[in-house]
């Protein structure tokens with residue numbers, strides 16, 4: 001979520017009148033940034049993570065685990081503590097920052113200042129994450145725990161799932177059958193976003209997840225916990241009139257998706273061209289890491305046949321009108337575009353100006369605003385970037401504050417960010433904020449948050465090293481966007497990490513690299529004469545042989561990829577394809593790293609390798625197994641209040657290292673917050 005400007009948000013009927021105003025000025029603002037910063041170069045690697053938590057209140061008598069709605073108080077407290085902390089901080093340490101999130105039970109934390117490319121910083125990530133978790137933990141009530149857990153299993157289920165109890169009848173912004181108004185961050189932005197999405201769309205959001213069919217699951221499964229006959233809001237009839245599908249878990253509110261927790265990473269690039277190359281390089285990685293980090297198999301009290309949150313969030317903010325969704329002819333609906341995807345979805349366009357980026361890879365229908373596109377071209381933006389921006393700008397701004405409609409476009413980027421930051425894609429290309437020292441950045445957004453900071457650090461370390469390998473070797477991961485989209489769908493299926501097949505490129509080396517010509521898998525270019533002390537950001541522009549264009553275009557695109565398992569994609573296939581971990585290890589060979597530090601890095605990469613080869617379970621599978629082995633489970637897909645309680649107790653115990661989970665974590669995981677004491681059972 002972007003910065004929380006204060007003000008009076010306009011209801012949809014008012015806000016929509018300013019849509020063109022926001023778009024026009026948003027583009028002006030982008031052009032100002034572009035003019036000033038298009039040639040900026042030489043930025044060092046700075047990077048950081050975002051970790052989201054849900055605060056769970058345990059009731060050990062009732063055996064219930066509930067979401068604690070104390071976000072406002074908790075953030076206030078953390079804010080004042082953080083202000084006080086750094087009187088005694090070492091010079092190079094800034095206190096972490098805590099941010100609000102959509103759910104009133106959620107917190108987000110980021111490091112106080114971004115990590116640099118130093119190996120020391122790389123190895124500090126886990127400690128940094130743990131420090132943040134410990135800070136939160138210390139300032140909660142004794143029965144509250146901040147869990148890094150992707151989706152709350154009984155969110156929207158019968159009974160009490162929030163502390164305090166709130167009645168869904170009062171859900172004035174979502175009109176949900178299941179989630180009370182109080183689930184949402186009370187800051188005006190969030191209820192307005194919720195209500196405006198529903199109003200623009202013309203109905204409640206609609207998500208149907210296939211239920212996991214177990215031995216005793218009734219077939220067809222008609223969910224008895226849906227209040228089918230409720231009659232409070234006009235939309236109450238949607239469920240009974242077809243929105244809720246048989247054999248599915250029906251969700252009807254933004255909170256189901258935006259109430260999920262994830263792990264995001266942002267990397268600063270040397271310059272805009274590198275940012276575009278890194279962005280493209282990471283696009284095909286999005287679905288692979290979604291599958292590997294899958295952690296959300298339970299929804300509204302039922303086991304689902306999916307492992308991930310992604311489609312739930314996509315559906316939960318899908319503000320497209322029936323015309324945009326293709327349910328009505330555009331001529332009738334008055335909409336400007338047929339729009340294939342929600343504003344929260346996978347990336348639609350590769351944007352690098354690198355010659356590896358063949359036009360054929362952008363092979364899906366991508367509507368874009370032609371007037372904006374032309375305006376960008378006229379102002380010197382190239383076609384690829386212009387199309388990217390003009391595509392983001394087909395969306396309407398959803399929340400407009402009366403006080404900030406008129407802005408100074410030479411110093412503000414608020415209107416630009418209004419559209420940009422409500423296009424929630426797997427990757428985000430982030431221009432420098434005006435008036436800041438920050439450069440061009442790329443954000444990697446697909447991963448689900450992991451139970452422990454050891455795992456969160458492991459995935460962060462893996463992705464930052466992979467991003468270096470992409471830049472250092474000029475790796476070519478290009479696979480048509482339609483296949484990446486297909487991979488996104490496959491990544492969410494149950495047990496995709498072990499059983500899924502994903503389209504991936506067979507030859508990832510650019511023309512002229514020694515590995516490509518010799519067929520050896522690593523290292524790609526041989527280690528440099530002098531090993532580097534840190535993760536570099538600026539590399540010489542890739543030099544390609546004279547016939548590069550011919551060799552890049554030698555084969556039909558369809559011959560460039562094949563279907564592979566996650567194990568093959570990560571750990572390699574034959575001698576030709578070293579796997580993403582092979583590439584990362586090659587890159588590590590170019591660095592001068594002390595043995596002890598290298599061992600630590602290998603522990604992180606070892607977790608990723610073992611998740612990929614199936615010798616360790618994903619969180620999703622572990623959670624599913626826990627439920628299925630629970631004495632209260634009746635093989636009917638139902639995750640009861642008691643199972644939920646025991647599961648979340650177990651999750652906390654795993655995090656602290658007091659409960660062993662050898663099928664989830666390697667034996668060297670020793671626990672994060674042992675000293676914090678148990679929740680008092």
Ligand code: ADP
Nearest residue numbers: 001046047048049050110113114266267268438
């Ligand atoms: P958003 O919610 O818009 O994605 P946040 O502010 O929550 O962004 O998180 C941004 C992340 O980027 C943090 O981890 C922060 O440490 C990191 N970061 C800050 N400055 C830079 C920079 N110059 N380059 C790269 N990352 C940065």
Ligand code: MG
Nearest residue numbers: 001050101108
């Ligand atoms: Mg967030």
Ligand code: MG
Nearest residue numbers: 001050099108
């Ligand atoms: Mg954030």
Ligand code: MG
Nearest residue numbers: 001002003099
């Ligand atoms: Mg933010």
Ligand code: MG
Nearest residue numbers: 001050264443
């Ligand atoms: Mg983010």
Ligand code: MG
Nearest residue numbers: 314341345346
């Ligand atoms: Mg999709």
